[in-house]
Amino acid sequence: MNAPIEINFDQLSAETISQLSSATEQIIVCLPDTKQVRKKVNSFKQDFTQKLSEYISSKSFSKLKENQVLTINFPESLATDRLLILKLPAKSNPTQLREAGGAIGANASEQLSKILIFSSDAEYFAEGVALRGYSFNRYKKPKKEKQVTPKQADIICLDAELSAKKYRHLACGVAGTFFTRDLVNEPANSLTTTEFASQLKDLEKHGVEVEVLEEQELAALGMNTLLAVGQASQSPSKVVTMKWKGQKGKPYAIIGKGVCFDTGGISLKPPKGMEKMTMDMAGAAVVAGVMKALAMAQSPVHVVGIVGLVENMPGGNAMRPGDIVKSLKGDTVEILNTDAEGRLVLADLLWHTQETHNPQWMINLATLTGAIMVSLGDKYAGLFSNNDELTQKFFISAGHTGEKAWRQPLDEAFDKQLDSRLADMKNIGGMYAGAITAAQFLQRFVKSTTPWIHLDIAGVAFPEKPGSLAPVGPSGWGVRTIFNLLNDGKNPLE
């Protein structure tokens, strides 16, 4: 398990500044290029600030763009052998501070660092440092030359007490995001359905109630569309329910697609890029990350997290194109393409969630369609919903965390594309609007009285290039936004 860098906050004062002249660690200073800040720096009248003042009055610094770094090796009259000066925007909002932190976290997380920041809201900067500092090296030999030291950074800032308090809460979202990224990074021969369930069972240590339903129980319940997906795999299908009871009353529900590996089944995928299908469980991993964050923060909210863990394999007893399967709801589905399996998993999960938990609202996450990547790339998740109020709340929350989504339509006209000659519906809707017809399929398993959001995260879950808050690989998109939404934008640890 990868742990985020530990961050301490110290108050900006004559005393903390005076220690910087003799500090041997790498020193990072983040400040905007403004008169006000130069005045503030000069007001300390110490060796360190005198030196700093020279550098930030230099041409090299004034030429820098926002979030660019001036590197000074062996700075004169200081004990450190490296001083980095990052230029902040003149007035930074949380998103900009997070990205500035990300620029530092990309390089500095493995070394003990002293960071001095001339800006309020340093907690968002810290969040960026921690998020971008993620790495997954479990399957590589450890590099000998690197010291094995606990990762730690000290941030000297304008209001250390307040930032520390706020960061304690943000850090839970970061830890949840790391858990999600770890799960998505694990290869499918390691993260089988059984191993996934056992990692979720470990959340009991944090106070989450965890229940695992096995194939026999799922069959007895009638979750046949979910079971059909995993029926040719050596890894048994499972449904895991995680409960965080921070409050009494009706729960909120978050639901995730957990296809541990997706070959496409009999409708086999082409070989090129198939290795990426280890990430087809990212929706379930986001649910797991949120549950961990809620428990760490002791959030006063009642949430159930439900994931369907299956593996979609070809084989002698695999589901075939043309098969007709009866869902838990009772509707029959004609399977025209066995690679459109995520919706079969979710159909039974959505119905089960409503029947068993009667949630106030439910949000599901799934790497559901390649079509959503055609429309939104890897920058925005596709959002589909039957409820404007919940959608608005989600967007407000996403605005705070900087995770992006774009609403897509649901419409009767698309729903018709799912009509089948033999069954109540088929599992694909034709060549066009594939992300929408997938969402229409899910909506057939959502009661009109249940506020619901479907997030198609096929693009954002695993961007092709490193982002400002994650190295290349899984992003953990959604954990922080849903965590923030469930906390109603509040910080219970404050």
Ligand SMILES: [Zn+2]
């Ligand atoms: Zn598939």
